[in-house]
Amino acid sequence: xxxxxxxxxxxxxxxxxxxxxxxxxxxxxxxxxxxxxxxxxxxxxxxxxxxxxxxxxxxxxxxxxxxxxxxxxxxxxxxxxxxxxxxxxxxxxxxxxxxxxxxxxxxxxxxxxxxxxxxxxxxxxxxxxxxxxxxxxxxxxxxxxxxxxxxxxxxxxxxxxxxxxxxxxxxxxxxxxxxxxxxxxxxxxxxxxxxxxxxxxxxxxxxx
Numbered sequence: 001x002x003x004x005x006x007x008x009x010x011x012x013x014x015x016x017x018x019x020x021x022x023x024x025x026x027x028x029x030x031x032x033x034x035x036x037x038x039x040x041x042x043x044x045x046x047x048x049x050x051x052x053x054x055x056x057x058x059x060x061x062x063x064x065x066x067x068x069x070x071x072x073x074x075x076x077x078x079x080x081x082x083x084x085x086x087x088x089x090x091x092x093x094x095x096x097x098x099x100x101x102x103x104x105x106x107x108x109x110x111x112x113x114x115x116x117x118x119x120x121x122x123x124x125x126x127x128x129x130x131x132x133x134x135x136x137x138x139x140x141x142x143x144x145x146x147x148x149x150x151x152x153x154x155x156x157x158x159x160x161x162x163x164x165x166x167x168x169x170x171x172x173x174x175x176x177x178x179x180x181x182x183x184x185x186x187x188x189x190x191x192x193x194x195x196x197x198x199x200x201x202x203x204x205x206x207x208x
C-alpha cells in the first residue's frame with residue numbers, strides 16, 4: 001500500500017461514518033441567537049452564537065466592525081462561543097472571508113470555542129480561527145454541501161463549496177485537501193469526529 005493510501009486510510013479511520021439523513025422540512029425558517037459583550041480598553045469582543053448559520057452573521061460582522069473602530073488597542077481579540085448544527089453555506093463562507101481579511105490586516109485575532117455541537121457550515125468557521133477549541137462532549141461533523149437543485153450550475157457551486165471547505169480543513173489539519181475532499185465529495189455520508197479524533201486530524205488546537 002502506498003504512503004498516500006495509508007494516510008487516506010488513517011483519516012477515514014479517525015471518524016465514524018454514517019448514512020446521511022434528510023433534514024426534516026416543516027416549512028419554518030432556520031433560527032439563530034447571539035449576544036455579545038465588548039471591552040474597548042482591553043480590545044475584547046466576546047460573542048455567544050447558537051443555532052443555525054444564518055444571515056444573522058451579517059449583523060455580527062457589523063457589531064465586530066463597530067467594536068474594532070471603538071477599541072483602544074491595536075488589535076481586537078474576538079472570542080466566539082459557537083453551538084451550531086450547521087446552516088447556510090454562503091453565510092459561513094462570507095463570514096470566514098471577513099475573518100480572514102481582519103486576520104491578514106492584523107486588525108483582529110479569532111478564537112472559536114465550540115460547545116454541544118459543531119457541524120457542517122459551523123466547522124468552516126471553527127477551522128478559520130487563529131485558535132479553535134472544542135469541549136470533551138462536543139460533536140464535530142463534516143459532510144458534503146448539498147442543494148435541492150439538480151442542475152449543472154448547482155452541482156458546480158457545490159463542488160466549489162466542498163473545495164473551499166477541504167482547503168480550510170487541510171490548512172489547519174494534518175491531511176491534504178485531496179484527503180478531505182474525498183470525504184466531502186460523498187453526499188450520502190456524515191463523518192462524525194470525536195473531540196480526540198478532531199484533535200488527531202489537526203482540525204482543532206485543544207480539547208477543553
